[in-house]
Amino acid sequence: MLVLMFQLLGKLQDKWNGKKKPYPAMYSSVYGGIILDPEMMVIPVDDHMVHRGHGVFDTAMLLNGHLYELDTHLNRFLRSASKARISSPFPQSTLRSILIQLTAASQCKKGSLRYWLSAGPGDFLLSPAGCPVSAFYAVVIEDDYSQCKEGVKVITSTIPMKIPLFATMKNVNYLPNVLAVMEAEEKGAFASIWIDDEGYIAEGPNVNVAFISKEKELLLPLFDKILAGCTAKRLLQLAPKLVEQGLLKSVSTSNLTVEQAKDSVEMMYVGSGLPILPIIMWDDQPIGEGKVGELTIALSDLLWDDMVAGPDTQRISVPYV
């Protein structure tokens, strides 16, 4: 028999008492401040992001007490919000300041930051007309991660990919992405690759994808029908160093066919949390010699060095107290 819950807050506090907190800190514009109590890290049930998917999100990695590429992610976040017709309750400088203060309050030095802009709470209708103010939420997630040196297997997804309007904005509707990962896991793969309706390579479920051709060209798909990955864009800025060193022949984005891609000698996922993950097998066919490639590791080192010790333009030192 279901019971009416009284003094719920006390019960939840007891539940978390003495246990390690799942997340060190959350911000909610609904409360107007930083939340350290795990039992209060919640989103209102009538928020349109919850029941209608009217919300957008983004992330930033936290490493050695520095936030990596926060401004690049914030720019994309506000572009996503504009496409989803959500106006931010605060200007970008305030969002940035909240995120830095939240990270400082969390005391967390390594992990990630995840944040959302939502149409906000109000009612259960489709139209957001009854939601007086949009909402901003953010959470710090503690996580120990390191460079990925092992190669993984991938499959071509049979789950339809999103049309460009939805794929190019980072909105919270990730059902196709979830189904794509579940399909891959069922088939013994790490994740999958989407191919668009014209037969060009698109992206993975929460990552971009890159290839090294036999001629040592670094090839990435164009960003016009997929999410413009902050990591992929940074890779395009950094990889010319390997061209200068004579390791790579060229760096480019193009309409990449499946034939071109399957003929490559190295393949990798590219995304914030990785930053590079070597792919050694695709649809049960080895990529190159089926081993982690040297250029993949060289590109991974370039991005990892940028995360650990890159210029101040890429890294914000968190003012912990």
Ligand SMILES: Cc1ncc(COP(=O)(O)O)c(C=O)c1O
């Ligand atoms: C669908 C999709 N593609 C690509 C990416 C990679 O983008 P980023 O490098 O900004 O993490 C992500 C993750 O944010 C994603 O969700």
Ligand SMILES: *[C@@H]1O[C@H](CO)[C@@H](O)[C@H](O)[C@H]1NC(C)=O
């Ligand atoms: C990529 O392919 C699309 C569709 O076939 C075409 O419209 C576009 O011009 C191509 N882009 C480039 C840079 O070749």
